[in-house]
Amino acid sequence: MKTMKSILAIAGLMLYLPLVLNPECPGNYGPVSPLSGSWNFTFSYGNGKVFANSVVQIGLNGSICGKIKVSDTGETFYVTGEAGYEYDSDFSGRFSDACGNLGYVTSEFKGTLSEMLGAGYGSGSFSFTQKNPGYKGTWQAKRN
Amino acid sequence: MKTRSALTILLLLILNCAVCSQQSKFRMGLLGGASVDKLLYSFDDESGFLDASFSGKFRPAFSIGIFAEYDHTKSLGLKLQANYTTKGGILEKTVKYDSRLRYIQFSLLPQYNIHISEIEYDDIFYLNAGGYTAFMVHGVELISYYNDETERIITSNIKGTDYGLMFGLGIIARRFILDASFSHGLTNILADPVHSDLLNIKNMSFFISIGIGGGL
Structure with a gap:
């Protein structure tokens, strides 16, 4: 009986320890x-002139946030959105004052982001005419 | 005088071809081996902010095929090769992307033969260069983050046909073949008409094969 208990205890430890000690176990x-x-x-504006260039982060949970600085005026905003867990994500985001903010309701930052063969790329449109009637156009993106 | 010279040249050419045809010979064989493959990426946009070229990591794969070669002269031949091969590559970002694109590939390769034995006509060292057309059979992408792995079928996202250049060299000795070749795709394999101007992805592969074959 004692031997059986020992075997069960060791077997239990053998199953439990790898799960605890190995941080790469699936399911973690x-x-x-x-x-x-x-x-x-x-x-870019509609005429092709650059509106802003920006480095935008997409989190492990698909959240989008990046600071953009308007080339002409030097104004800074944030673009936010939610790409989710899709390979091809049609998202609709906004301009805001900070990451995590709901953003300006009348603003628009939308498009498609895709992943294929490891490369990330996308395009879409933006509009922030609440700030300036000329703040609208299109965007293109690639993952670094 | 000019007519006589032209006729003489024509006669010489015909005689030469007659000699060539006596030396013509078919060679066939089977090849199988390993390949290392990677994908070449380039982005392009009008502003230049996105412009970048980079390549993924090599991933090992296998290739198996048959070939038939016709020797037009003792030194010059034309090889037609058909392979079942896996291309693709690995790209590691936050997440690891392992792409496996399976093709049936046909190569047409003009070949220069150097005969290395006076006894065995079929013992040759060869160099070849030409083009290939590859038809995709299946495409899959394995996406892993630590030990979590997801498989994604991408056959419809990749162009069905890939064209490119191929260069090779090898040796046939006593029907044993050792072959090494390099192929570089010329086609953007991404089947996305909206973004094909922005992103360009091409195949690249090195093959090392062994096989058996020889003259018929």
């Missing part, structure tokens, strides 16, 4: 957005 991490990483975004 939730789903990860395939779009996560650091992205370069280039925003």
Whole structure:
């Protein structure tokens, strides 16, 4: 009986310890957005002139946030959104004053971000006419 | 005088071809081996902010195929090769992307043969260069973050046909073949018409194969 208990205890430890000690065990991490990483975004006016260039972060949970500085005026804003866990994410975000803010309701930062063969790329449109009637155009992006 | 010279040259050419045809020979064989493959990426945009070229990491794969070669002269031949091969590569960002693109590839390779034995006509060292057309059979992307792995079928996201250049060298000795080759894709394999101007992805592979074959 004592031997049986010892065997069971050792077997239990053998099952339990690898799960505790090995941080790479499956199941220790939730789903990860395939779009996560650091992205370069280039925003352009309708006439092709650069509105702003920005490095935008997409978190492991697919959250989008990046600071942009308008090339002409030097004004700074944030763009935010939610790419989720999709490979091809059609998202609709906003301009805001900080990451985590809900953003300006009338602003728009939307488009598609995609992952293929490890490369991240995307395009879309933006509009922040509440700040300036001319603040609208398109954007392109790639993951660094 | 000019007509006579032209006729003489024409006669010489015909005689030369007759001699060539006597030396013509078919060679066939089977090849199988390993390859290392990677993907080449380039971005391009009007502002230049996104411009970048980079390549992923090599990933090992396998290749198996058959070839038939026709020797037009003792030294010059034309090789047609068909392979089942896996291309793709690995790209590591926050997440690791392991892409495996399986193709049936046909190569047409003009070949220069150097005969290395006076006894065995089929013992040759060869150099070849030409083009290939590859038809994709299946595409899969393994996405892993630590030990969590997700498989994604990407056959419809990749162009069905890839074209490129191929260079090779090898030796055939006593029907044993050792072959090494390099292929570089010329096609943007991304089947995304909206973003094909922004992102360009090409295949690149090195193959080392052994096989058996020889003259018929």
